[in-house]
Amino acid sequence: xxxxxxxxxxxxxxxxxxxxxxxxxxxxxxxxxxxxxxxxxxxxxxxxxxxxxxxxxxxxxxxxxxxxxxxxxxxxxxxxxxxxxxxxxxxxxxxxxxxxxxxxxxxxxxxxxxxxxxxxxxxxxxxxxxxxxxxxxxxxxxxxxxxxxxxxxxxxxxxxxxxxxxxxxxxxxxxxxxxxxxxxxxxxxxxxxxxxxxxxxxxxxxxxxxxxxxxxxxxxxxxxxxxxxxxxxxxxxxxxxxxxxxxxxxxxxxxxxxxxxxxxxxxxxxxxxxxxxxxx
Numbered sequence: 001x002x003x004x005x006x007x008x009x010x011x012x013x014x015x016x017x018x019x020x021x022x023x024x025x026x027x028x029x030x031x032x033x034x035x036x037x038x039x040x041x042x043x044x045x046x047x048x049x050x051x052x053x054x055x056x057x058x059x060x061x062x063x064x065x066x067x068x069x070x071x072x073x074x075x076x077x078x079x080x081x082x083x084x085x086x087x088x089x090x091x092x093x094x095x096x097x098x099x100x101x102x103x104x105x106x107x108x109x110x111x112x113x114x115x116x117x118x119x120x121x122x123x124x125x126x127x128x129x130x131x132x133x134x135x136x137x138x139x140x141x142x143x144x145x146x147x148x149x150x151x152x153x154x155x156x157x158x159x160x161x162x163x164x165x166x167x168x169x170x171x172x173x174x175x176x177x178x179x180x181x182x183x184x185x186x187x188x189x190x191x192x193x194x195x196x197x198x199x200x201x202x203x204x205x206x207x208x209x210x211x212x213x214x215x216x217x218x219x220x221x222x223x224x225x226x227x228x229x230x231x232x233x234x235x236x237x238x239x240x241x242x243x244x245x246x247x248x249x250x251x252x253x254x255x256x257x258x259x260x261x262x263x264x265x266x267x268x269x270x271x272x273x274x275x276x277x278x279x280x
Contacts, residue, residue: 169200169207
């Protein structure tokens, strides 16, 4: 199964459990992952849900709406969500670099540099959060959730790896943007988040270039399946910005107006995407 078709089935109505509740950091992350997975499973087509959901949890996934919670709203929760995504990217690239024969030599320095950036982001966010930093979760990058082989194989197929890398980077870009408002009361943290955000955008652009695509997002096209509108790119094709219709700018194609602006993801949307790869 192609990851883009898989991501296309994600729901935009994801779940993020408040990480400010009084339970252990590991318990926080387990709930964070499990509820996001249940939300996505409940919205996914039956065939995908059956493939990804262990037998003992299939019944629970059907009633997951009872566990829905609000998206991240505080500066601490915003940074916890950011750290979640950075953990995911950091491990994803490290596994790829440790996998012999996966990355072509011509691209290896690029992927290594991106990996170093993600590691730095993890260290920074952990320091910023201090005792509120959640522990690193356990990831399953096949999306198989315990099923051997999973629906896709990023560490056996370089093109699949690049598609997933692009999706993770673009999710990070949109997620940082979506949390900016929740960091307004902490200008120093907001500035740091914006500094990370711009680097994540450069990563996304570079990965798209490695795939032979434009460095920016044309409409809501994730690359390879132009008719698909998935959770990572949903809403990217809007043309109205602060009351101005960018599609009416004279002498440019209508899609150029959309390309000129990136859109945010809410905490719930970002969680719905990331949690499909979180085991515990």
